Amino acid sequence: MKFTRKLFTSTLALAALSTLLPAQAQDTVKVGVLHSLSGTMAISETSLRDVLLFTFDEINAKGGVLGKKIEPVVVDGASNWPLFAEKAKQLLEQDKVAVTFGCWTSVSRKSVLPVFESNKGLLFYPVQYEGEEMSPNIIYTAEAVGQQATPAVDYLLEKGYKKFYLLGSDYVYPQTTNLVLLEYLLSKGVPLENIGGGFKKDESGKIISAGKYTPFGHTDYQQIVSEIKQYAAGGDTCVVSTLNGDTNVPFFKEYAAAGLTAETCPVVSFSISEDEFRGLPAKQLVGQLGCWTYFQSIKSPANEKFIADFQAWLAKSDVPGIVKEGRVTCSPMVLSYVGVYLWKAAVEKAGTFEVEKVIAELEKGISFDGPGGTVTSQKNHHVTKNVFIGETKADGQFKILKTYDNVFGEPFLKGTFKSK
């Protein structure tokens, strides 16, 4: 029965292995980086890992935080949500990191949330999301719905658009955004029949879902595009898209093929940033709109320095497998960058790495002048920042059309707009 004996010995060996802890130096502070470096989300999240490592090097070169050098602990969540929870536990319970920067998808954040709450950890979350959440242990540098969707609609209303077609991938971010937008549009006096994409009602007739939804990885947009074309026939129509990732390619291809253009019926997308254009053909999107709290094309000394420093860092980086060519900066990257500096400022103000005191400082309001302008942390764990509306150019960059200064981050928007 050597099989069982084998199991026994390997069990012991592995148990020993998994409890091994690397030695901790005194003059460093451990900081977790929790992103997917493999799997479906790797294409987006690896960029955030890169910018975080760059930020740590930048801070370390200037003496670190409270005199301690940042020692990054990078783990791979592998686009696997239970693994995210496991890695979060490992960072908090074994590595005892002072803070963690990470997550992209809402589901990954939802997966690690109980871990951060029960271990009294601190997570900075940098990617636009649906709100409806406010954990005491998470700081959301991310764009809330009110910092992307509603300013974009304001802009479109200003430009005289009267009909809005809502389209998204079927998951919680688009569903929530569209419900908020529905209330917002009604409050602005847009009649219900001018909001396209369809509604789903419950038995009492209350709208529980607004807009058209397609599953992840959907490729056949022929029918939807012809529906949009019909809807847009009267003019003054625009499309508000929360389509996610790869599905944008067939959608915009079909859109262009149907003869719809940015002039006849513009599409404003909330999930396509400069970094996505590394994998998307920008040609078909020329003229279409985007809305973020940062664009690479912002003309400011702070932004130019940030881009130049990041490129210089990339050029001499020795991180295995890092992509050095054709790199751009985008909002989630800048919000990761900003998050590190907000944390640093809070730690220095509190004079300690203790999570509770750092959070207290952040709640009091900490400002940082970042590449996208000044950001300020709020009591509700979100941040005030500038919002930009941009037009897609052929090179995958955005031409900035409009800026909304110092927009407050509010996670709970649903039910706050009253119809006229």
Place this chain on the structure above:
Amino acid sequence: MTHSLLVRPIAKKEWTFTAIIAFFFIVVMPLLNSFGFISDFTINLWGKYLCYAMLAISVDLLWGYTGLLSLGQALFFSLGGYMMGMYLMRMIGDMGQYHKDMPDFLVFLGWEQLPTFWKPFSSFPFAMVMVLVVPGLVAYVFGWLAFRSRVRGVYFSILTQALTYGASLMFFRNDMLMGGNNGFTDFRFILGFDIRSPETKRGLFIVTAMILTVTFVGLRCLTRSRFGLVQQAVRDSENRVLFSGYSSPNFKLFIFVLSSLIGSVGGALYVPQVGIINPSEMTTDNSLEAVVWTAVGGRGTLIGPIVGAVSVNALKSWATRAYPDLWLIILGGMFIIVVLFMPKGIVGIPGMVRDWLAKRKRQKEPMEDAAIKKTEEEAA
């Protein structure tokens, strides 16, 4: 593996070893944990590995013993998880984001009252019955249709894969009222115990280890019984089994349902320990991963899938922290080595060493014999 084709009792020595290992997991590890020698993190991690071991066993029972490569085991695993998840969601009570006695996503979707099919899941016994009934029923209906139509080999794999994919698409939809893409998270209590406390985690680990032991022993007996013989005969030559008068579809159906239940129980134990269940658990990748664990550990043995699931996942846990950029290459390299040089997996290593030694001895012996002969001749 000709010896396992014989109906014969299991050696006493094996019982002893099984008992020792089980004792180590069920008693020694939790004790070490309660005295602080093993961290809560490690216990929790091992609880997860043991759930994966259940999944791997369910794959092996079909693939290794019956010759049916099912790529749908992740579906049964997730269904079990979802059933447990529904109970756990009900136990959150009004501690959710919206402070209503209803899962957050239902409040968000505009439901004023709990949908009817959610109601009985407030009861733990009901949820546990559903852990067995739902996946069992899915497996029974699917298996009945597939085996009646003599769907075999690669076609069976493709169909199970399609079933899993279809189910995951369905669960991704918010209309399913099963949480859509986000699935179920943020659990608080199980049977009144705080699910985040180390004691509960230790308890869940013990329960998982016990159920895994029972499953292992039960299947060890089953595969050595007359039933097990027919099962393995189906694998080796199904037509002969049919011509001998056995109804092979019924045998296959029984095994398919049984393995779906094992997977499902594994999933039900998995969810409270990892704290999340969402549709990405029921993808074909996950089924394939379980197939890889089985292959690495040793297909066609019962200890193999356990060893495989535990060692591959432990390696993954370690490598995603130690070499976040290279761990896929490390894991992939290991799989290639196993496939190329260790056809019987990790548990086949002792056998391989024995064979190699025997071969070397045989090569040596003729020479020695010749040498002896020579000296004898010289002496003569």
